[in-house]
Amino acid sequence: MDVYIIIPFHNEEQYIKSTIESIINQSYTVKKLLLVNDNSNDKSSSLVKKYVETFDWISEISTKSIQKHLPGEKVIKAFNFGLNNIDNNYDVICKFDADIILPNDYIEKIVGFYEKDSSLGMASGILFIKKKSKWIYENIASKKHVRGPIKSYRKQCFKDIGGLKESIGWDTIDVLLSKYNKWNIKTDTNLIVKHQKETGANYDKSAKFLQGEALYKMRFGITLSVLSALKRAYNKKSLTYFIYLIVGYFKASINKIDAVVNEKEGEFIRNLTWKSVRGKLLKR
Numbered sequence: 583m584d585v586y587i588i589i590p591f592h593n594e595e596q597y598i599k600s601t602i603e604s605i606i607n608q609s610y611t612v613k614k615l616l617l618v619n620d621n622s623n624d625k626s627s628s629l630v631k632k633y634v635e636t637f638d639w640i641s642e643i644s645t646k647s648i649q650k651h652l653p654g655e656k657v658i659k660a661f662n663f664g665l666n667n668i669d670n671n672y673d674v675i676c677k678f679d680a681d682i683i684l685p686n687d688y689i690e691k692i693v694g695f696y697e698k699d700s701s702l703g704m705a706s707g708i709l710f711i712k713k714k715s716k717w718i719y720e721n722i723a724s725k726k727h728v729r730g731p732i733k734s735y736r737k738q739c740f741k742d743i744g745g746l747k748e749s750i751g752w753d754t755i756d757v758l759l760s761k762y763n764k765w766n767i768k769t770d771t772n773l774i775v776k777h778q779k780e781t782g783a784n785y786d787k788s789a790k791f792l793q794g795e796a797l798y799k800m801r802f803g804i805t806l807s808v809l810s811a812l813k814r815a816y817n818k819k820s821l822t823y824f825i826y827l828i829v830g831y832f833k834a835s836i837n838k839i840d841a842v843v844n845e846k847e848g849e850f851i852r853n854l855t856w857k858s859v860r861g862k863l864l865k866r
Contacts (some may be wrong), residue, residue, distance in 0.1 A: 583673035583693050584613040585734075591658030591680035592619060595625040597778045598681045602633050602640070605678075610690035612639065616668050617680075619644040620660040626680075643667055650697035654750030654792065657730075661746060675740055681854030682709075683776040692734050695768055703739030703765025704757065706732045709779050721780055721817055725771050729758055732775050739765045747842045752795025755842055758800070762850045793831020799841050801848025806855055807831050 587605060605615055617634075619627050619642060633640045640843045647656050661677050674696060688707060695705045706728040710717040723729060729752035743759040746752050757842055758766055793814070797807040808828065815824035829836075843851065 583696060583741075584671060585674045585676065585689055585693065586614045586616070586668065586672040587612055587676040587678055588616045588618065588661055588664040588668070589678045589680050590620050590657050590664065591622065591626055591630075592620045592656070592660075593622050593624045593626060593787075594680040596681075599629050600683050600778070601678070601680050602630070604682070604684040604686075604688075606633075607686055607688045608684065609687050610693055612689060613672065614668065615640045617624055617642045618660045618663045618664040621646045630824070640720065654796070655748050655751055658748045658752050662748065663805060675735050675737065675738055675744065677730075677733040677735075680795075680832055681777065681779040682731050683730075683749040685774065688752050688773060688775065691773055692843065693771070699766060699768075701766045702744075703736050703760045703763070703766055704728050705734050705768045705770075707770050707775050708778040711772050711777045714794060717776060720777055722814075726769055728767060729753065731777060731781075732795060736765075739763070740831045742864070746802065749796070749799060749842045750792040751842070753799055754796070755800060758854065759847065759852045761842070761854060767857065774788075780841075788803070789805055791830030791833060792828045794832075795834040795839065796830075797827070798831050798834035799839060799843075800851055801839075801841050801843055801845070802855065804831070806852060806859075810855075 589601070605612055617630050619630070622826070627642070627644070630642050632641050643664065646659055647659050674693065685707075692705050696702055703840070708721045708725055709729050709731060711720045719725070731754070733753065739760055742763040742765070743756055747755050749755070760767060794807070794811065797810060802810065811824050811827035814827065815821060841848065
């Protein structure tokens with residue numbers, strides 16, 4: 583299977599070298615790696631150029647988005663810019679972040695998952711972060727969730743979901759739409775990726791309400807949104823985070839922000855989420 587990787591980056595000079603090295607050192611040969619420089623003003627691009635000059639399967643292009651580091655729209659706009667500047671002769675497309683370190687067999691195992699299961703649409707490992715000199719699980723999502731920094735998609739699944747949405751919540755929307763289109767999802771909890779920078783570490787302050795906005799745009803409805811906000815706040819041990827989520831939801835509702843899924847998809851998402859909630863309650 584031909585594997586293409588697109589990595590958007592914005593001021594990642596501390597991390598991008600080790601990310602690229604971990605891709606170069608994969609046991610399975612990557613067909614193309616495209617690095618999308620999104621308005622960086624540090625040394626990231628000069629570090630990338632050394633690899634572009636050395637490896638003919640690595641390339642770089644530049645785009646300019648807003649300078650603020652916000653989750654969702656910024657990174658996916660850069661990703662989609664890259665996607666529009668690369669051919670579509672891939673079997674698997676990956677959207678990776680520029681601050682991860684892959685184990686050497688990561689791509690080999692991901693490809694193996696796709697080859698073994700023709701109904702598999704998305705796959706990944708899980709993310710660990712470093713805390714007090716120890717690498718531990720980054721506990722901001724279920725271990726069954728394919729996280730944003732390490733996404734991979736089978737080509738047909740990627741087409742079926744309409745690519746990636748330029749919106750906050752894109753990395754949950756894609757999973758839900760994959761399931762809506764009857765694709766299976768897989769995360770391998772033994773396939774550990776090092777996340778060198780904690781999620782949200784460099785986000786602009788204005789990002790604090792956006793996760794609540796994402797719930798509204800996915801048509802969760804108020805009850806599910808409150809339950810989701812409670813769960814996330816509990817995981818973060820932060821009541822303030824819960825308040826931000828709920829305020830973000832109501833701000834989006836008042837401003838009548840457009841949803842990113844249609845009504846039929848929204849109904850499927852709510853039913854699927856309620857099924858998960860009931861399943862967890864019954865286990866207790």
